[in-house]
Every structure is written in structure tokens, then in C-alpha cells.
Amino acid sequence: MGKKNQSKYCYMCGAPATSKEHVSPACLFPEKKDIKTSIFRNNLITVPSCELHNSKKSKDDEFLMACMSGIVGGNIIGFFHAHTKVRRAMERSGKDFVNVFMRDYRPAIIKSGQGKEFPVLVGRAHFDRLHSCFQHIAHGLYFHKFGKQFEGECRILLDFLTYENEKMETYKMLCRKRIELEPKKPKKEGLNPEIFRYEFMDPDEQGIIALIMTFYEGAKVFVAFQGKDCKPYFNLAGMLIESGVKMVINFPDGSHFEFN
Numbered sequence: 001m002g003k004k005n006q007s008k009y010c011y012m013c014g015a016p017a018t019s020k021e022h023v024s025p026a027c028l029f030p031e032k033k034d035i036k037t038s039i040f041r042n043n044l045i046t047v048p049s050c051e052l053h054n055s056k057k058s059k060d061d062e063f064l065m066a067c068m069s070g071i072v073g074g075n076i077i078g079f080f081h082a083h084t085k086v087r088r089a090m091e092r093s094g095k096d097f098v099n100v101f102m103r104d105y106r107p108a109i110i111k112s113g114q115g116k117e118f119p120v121l122v123g124r125a126h127f128d129r130l131h132s133c134f135q136h137i138a139h140g141l142y143f144h145k146f147g148k149q150f151e152g153e154c155r156i157l158l159d160f161l162t163y164e165n166e167k168m169e170t171y172k173m174l175c176r177k178r179i180e181l182e183p184k185k186p187k188k189e190g191l192n193p194e195i196f197r198y199e200f201m202d203p204d205e206q207g208i209i210a211l212i213m214t215f216y217e218g219a220k221v222f223v224a225f226q227g228k229d230c231k232p233y234f235n236l237a238g239m240l241i242e243s244g245v246k247m248v249i250n251f252p253d254g255s256h257f258e259f260n
């Protein structure tokens, strides 16, 4: 695949490309009419795409925009974006602003570190759709970085959500800690870091490549690319965790993560 003329084939499936896809989607970036000094839309990354894998056509762009811009932990640009462009888009389509990205929601109050109170909405995310959006962005970034389509298994953990599945939530915390303790910090990339930033880590001993994506300086997504050429390896800890055996993983800084 890597030997093909890159610009002719879809970043996701390798079919002949018919258009270009923005990574991440252009609509996450504020427009000039909303932020007067906006230079946020310059130099966005694009990759070749087929009809099927162009997120604009599936309306996933709009969905992702609604989910990510108003998220707790995001910066003021995301917040502003949620109250301008995102709200307009929702009003135009006649959709309930909140229902697009959450169900079973209720109002709540959170406290900042300084004791300030903020009203928020708490609910369940449309997880599968969100997951699919990040799969596409991750594949797009891989294509952009390495000049070829990723083939293998791409696993995703959403750091900004709380998983109802306890095991997944522990995996997430474990992942967060591993990245925090990583001795070789990866190079930060992305020309508009206030909106979207990403960091690829060097392959580990099995050849797995980790990617961290950050939206609006707060919401993080962890990605693990296990290419089909990765060395097959026997992950004893992983197997024991999956089979329900009690397992504690300790870190040098004294923190530990308990499974089952």
C-alpha cells in the first residue's frame, strides 16, 4: 500500500480517492466571522478520501463539533465555538442542541480548583459514533505522518469520558499514567494547538505506536496503532485481566492500578 501514489488513494480504505478530508475536521475550527482575529483555519491537514470516508457526507463532522466544543476541560475557544457556529448549525437543522451529543442528561454543578461553580450537563455520550469519528481522525493523522494507509488494529480510549465499564476506566487511568511517566516526550504537532494538537510516540518494543490527540487544550484521546506487521507477542498481564484474574500494576511513582 505504501508504494502507491499517495494522493490517489483513500487514507482509510485504499479505494480511489474522489475528494479530500480535513484532519481533524475543519468545522472544529472557528470561522473569521466569529473570532475576528482568527487565523485558526490556516494550514489545516488534508488527506485523500473516497466518498464513503469523507466525514462531511456522513454528518459526523457536525456531530463531533457539537460533542467536542462544549466539553468540560476545554478552553475558551471551544466554549465560544459551541455558542456560535455549533449553535447555529443545530438551529439550522432543527435539532435539539444537547440531544445530538448526549442522552439521559441532567444539569449539575462542578467546582473549579479555585472553588468557583460552573453549571454543566451530565449524560451518556453516543459512544459508538464518537469512537468512529476518532478512528477516522487517527487514521488520517497516521496517513499524514507516515505517507501510507494504516493497516492493523487501531484502539481508542477517550480520556475525557468516564467509562461505565470499570475495567475500561482503569485501563484509561493506566494509560494516562504511562503517558505522564513517559521519559521521551514526543514532539507536539499541529499548527493550531489551541484547537487541535497531536503527538506520536516512538514505536514500543512490539512495534505499537501510540498517539495522543488533544482538542481545545483539554479533551484528550489516546490511540494505539498495532500494525499488521507488529511482532506477535504474548501479553500475559492483558490475558489475565481479560479472564477476570485479580491484577495490580504498580508504577515507579508509587501509584497502582487494580483490575478485577
Ligand SMILES: [Zn+2]
Pocket: 010, 011, 012, 013, 014, 015, 049, 050, 051, 052, 053
Ligand atoms: Zn475510503
